[in-house]
Amino acid sequence: MNFDGILCLIGGFGKFQKILFVWICLPQIFLAFHMLVSVFTGAVPPHLCLSSGGGAPPPADFNFSRVAAVGVRRDGSCAPPSNHSGAAADGHPGGGCQGGWEYSTETFQSTTVTEWDLVCDSASMNNMGSSVYMFGLLVGAVAYGSLADKYGRRIIILINLAVQAVFGVGAAFAPNFYVYIAVRFVVGTSISGVIMNAFVLGTEWTGPKQRMLAGIITDYFFGFGYILLAGVAYLIRDWRKLQLAISAPGILFVSYIWLLPESARWLMANDRKEEAWELIRTAAQMNRRPLTKDLEMCQVHHMEEKTVVTKKHSFVDLVRTPRMRKQSLIVFYLWFANVLVYYGLSLNISDFGMNIYLTQMIFGLVEMPARTITLFTLNRSRKLSQLAFLALGGSACLLTIFIPNELSVVKTVLAMIGKFGITASLSIIYVYSAEIFPTVIRQNGIGFGSMCARTGGVLAPMMYLLRRISPQAPMVLCGLCPLLGSALTLLLPETADRPLPDTIEDVEGPELSGEGDGPP
Template structure:
């Protein structure tokens, strides 16, 4: 008997699953905190070289608002001037030299950030972006390490370990003595974040019936969006970076209760031949859901004969590129994974570029997450292809349009960036499902796994997009606009998968016809389509 049929018998999304999702969704709030807190802890306050204080003709030393060089005005923040004791201003021809006496920082918005504490400005400015990229690299390492360990030791234990690492290294980062220790601790937080995100989602999905899986996945996204919004309020109240880091990390100690309340995955237990423990959990779930379950179901084992027949030939990631159609589709999907994450975090981490209040912009960007994820529930069933293409076009076009808006129209630029964020967020939600349907069963796990790696590479590069401003102030948004537009054009070359049977082999992709036999359990027929859906969901989750 297929495990999905067991879930239908005991309640695919009953009281047991709803309680489980309370435990799964709560950490999502803190995951959003850690993912986006660098917007505030790594913010660059207005700054001025101390040696320029006595200069007459310059803006008031306490007024840092005129020091930016990104809008065409002279950038005075990184230079001192020879003969600065004179009354002459720099435009009178006094040569500029590098600042040797340190900087003064404006405190109108932040009491302190890692930038003001460790002078990550001017020649050291790239270190700030490098630190964010190293954190994102931690997400990639965590996905590889904790994904493998979860398959071997189970979802629950890896979630517990990841939560423990998250709170330990998160709190430790608040007491870091220098930037390099802080970056190393944040790297460890990033690895733990992947362990929680991936395995909590897997655990919830493996306990949820097929009819509710998409909705259940969206629920966790909503809580991430709620954390996105809540972070703006927390950061507004706490302007010191150490206190803010401590505030988003210390409450995670409460997750110690998960030792007693978080269940294991019965599906994983059965796959690991721990059938007795699995059936005990199934009976417990049925009891909580108020469903009567026939004890004779124990005699019906999960029939994996068909799956073993389909997967009997060993496949590797090289099969993604051996044949022309599969190669074309794989490369396009990998690019879509990359560009979605690249632009999503480029917009999320550089909200100070749009000229509005940083806290208000953060809240608005968080609010955009809710309708963006909701709308995909209505568009996906009509067309995966058109939905992906349309949202990429919306996101890319809006980002590109911001480059034509003067910097003094900050509200207009923020609205366009918000529309861009809306499109990219919706596109990101779609690519998870779309790519799982494009790859055939025999290489689906490999395809999703490589796609996830491409996404993490995009995450690593996203903080570095800020450095493109040295080329042009508009360069980051030009890239954020053109890359999704290219992705929307490439999506035209992908097949439509909505309301169509899922493919099992590479021959299916290349146009061959293959009929799958049905599986029986006590005379009850299990359609091949349902069995394929079960494998596909699991392959998707294991690959994330």
Template sequence: MSVLSRKQQPLLPACDQATVFVPREVEKRSMNFDDVLDRIGGFGKFQKTLYVWICLPQIFLAFHMLVSVFTGAVPPHFCRSAWPVAANQGLPLNFSQTTSHGSGYNLSCTALDAPSAFANHSNALAQSSGPMQGGCQGGWEFSKETFHSTIATEWGLVCDSAKLNSFGSSIYMSGLLVGAVLFGALADKYGRRCIILVGLAIQAIFGVGTAFAPNFYVYIFLRFIVGTTVSAVIMNAFVLGTEWTGRKQRMLAGVITDYSFGFGYILLAGVAFLIRDWRKLQLAISAPGFFFVFYICVLPKSARWLMANGRNEEAMDLIRKAGTVNGKQLPPDVKMFQEYKEFEMDAAKKKHTVVDLVRTPRMRKLSLILFYLWFVNVLVYYGLSLNISDFGMNIYLTQFIFGLVEMPARTITLFTLNRSRKISQFSFIAVGGLACLLTIFIPDELSVLRTVLAMIGKFGITASLSIVYIYSAEVFPTVIRQSGIGMSSMCARVGGVIAPIIYLLREYSKEAPMMMFGLCPLLGAALTLLLPETANRPLPDTIRDVEEGYNRYNQLSYLKPFSTKHWVASRL
């Protein structure tokens, strides 16, 4: 309940006056939590140190998210019993002969009738007897030019078993979905710090365990557990940081964590280049997680969470310590009060559910469009990120370039968003989709051009993914905003699960995956034109505001424009 001064007492009934009366000297020292953060420093030495601790795990989260690009890679290969020439006649192994780039016909999974076929690549297609029947009886021979070992080379995940590799990636992405739901609820109950520490510990243990997996099925189970911890850490670290950061610095702080993930994206290319064995690579990205044990001593709790759970004294002690680190002290008798807004009181009177997102016509249209935008952005983002080997260039260089474009893609949105949310969303997702679609017309011989187009596509999708966070929070009305963001996030995770499976369409056409990654964003761009412009506009509070149109409620002067506080809420 807000505090009123003596001069305001006559405006209230007698009973209310007695309830809320507070001496003026106490009122002057009463602040809400954001006011307290401003008083002790919204982004001082304490917060900057906190973000160092938050950003370090982000690098390793990027490692775990993208390491399957290298550990699950499929080098050129052939079956020893199907290609007996190299095994029995001592001819030099030339793995480039197993694939005819011009025709797109892959000889890795075919059997040859004539021994001379291997020596004469031009005759290989004519003399092949088609796909092998009954699997490879003599074992697989893999090129070691790029990779010493991968899960594909160790467990024979090629040809008829190649689907298992894609399903393994999908199961890992399912872990992200489960982790977001599970650890999100646990964090609200036990606190951000606790879940971050638990997540880091489980991630280190199961990550190292993955390096010693005896078979593929144990491997994907361990990867699934690691996926749940990635969601636990990345989500709660972001929340912990924003809950300690002042209102004016929250958007910048969010970008800092994004840059840390991008840095991990780039760094993984170098680590994987130096470590070509998948077990050693998995161990290298997981074992350092045990060093995060010192976070028990340095990672603070969330004072905002402590207050929300009635632990006010503990929260105040933590705030005073933060103020001491920042060189700013609070008055000893300062008190905090909870500030309630009118729409929060109204929402308490009328409970809203997820069903309200699709109950009314206009709200249903906007919700379904936003759900699709989240889905398609994550689908294409991970579809491109996890399959960089398809573009024909050096896989390590491609990984480095794809990580590099993350930085400008996330930065440019800071300058375009203030002008127009709608045009920014439309432009970037259209650029991403168009670039992906154009790659299908580029011949395999022009691998550099294909990679450049894929890089442009990655740039557009990354920027679009950054924008859809804030755009969604502005379109959904206050009473169902959190439900809308939650459902959108679920749709995004579904896109991540489907992304690896899309590449199974290569069995029917090698252009099919990139065609999907091109057409789906272009459809999203068209649907974006049906969304309202929200830049520098007041936010809708109720579903009625949305249904009656923005022209009406734009005239309501008591509504406030979108703030960084809403941006933070959209990222949680």
């Protein structure tokens, strides 16, 4: 009897698993805080270049909204110092803003931009900070995935929750921008460590029939954190206090030392069967499914069985054979495109012209129906669901470039539809990937897919530097990348209601090339 068979006997989603998912889902709220807080802490308020002659700052009732980008040309370099009406002080090109910057405090008391003057020639530093954080996610995905396979899911989750709390609080006291992005990089690595291993821990304790639902539950809590952040940021307009508010409660997760169980499936795979069966007995009792005679016999069998040496597989197997290579490359691109556009939209909501807090809340609310609808479409077709939502998201993003800035509501609605499609598509790719890759290389495939996703996350903040070329360039990219992914999805197989492939031969069919087995 394999572990799925054991779960069927003790309950695949009973009281034990439901309590486990409470512990897994609570950190998701704070993960959303850390992932998206730069929308507010790194916001660029309307600003004005003061006269280099030490002129007086603008009056208290000065209308910054009329000169939201005064002193900045399209290429991002400083224009000549301007007076309070927004007109240039002289008629020839200027260099840096010698008199310093004055920022509107109507929306934000302070941000990292206003504290360290990350505007004009330094504007790219702000995008770089977000990319460094996303690079932390990439490093964390690579490092903590392998460490969790070696040392267990539980200990890696506990370590990363502690790192997230300590360094998150530390970011609120950063003395300069370089220390700030270094600390945020460490927070990023910890986010990956928690997201991946909490998801794996939950699915490894959940029965096959409930795994898709269990995965969506964790997504709901991330979406709830998305919405809640809008309210917290609205109440706390100072970036240091906001950073402290979203990080300090993480100290409470120290209680997980006593609450969070290890994965019994991982314990069995690592020849720690006594510990695994102790947890299985606990789960059976909590689920009111006491150990049966069949299960006791299964335990004896597991204790006595010897380790079977199997053929080793590596990343090379993902691209060694033609059909597997085609499917792998397409899936990797889908991971990249989904995350690039998801964070490209999520981290730049101020571009749509509406109130930043309202837009954040709307984008968070969109997450809920987007993730819910996949529960119904996935059962019908993985392929058509992926294709349709990518096409919807890409088309909506592309349409925003034709909407004038004066129609900010229309532009935001289209961006919201784009976010809906991409969020649904991102939920689907998790399930679709697990079913496309065969068992022998499934972990390799999903692991590399995650790396491609994090690469998209690293590039998402930098994508908005394309505004120097054209203001519409970022949204053109957000539209074309999903549409290309939608077309490529046509080349993938349907996996709904199909048995999972176990070997590469199952993917390639009877005429597997390169194996030298001869005709079937």
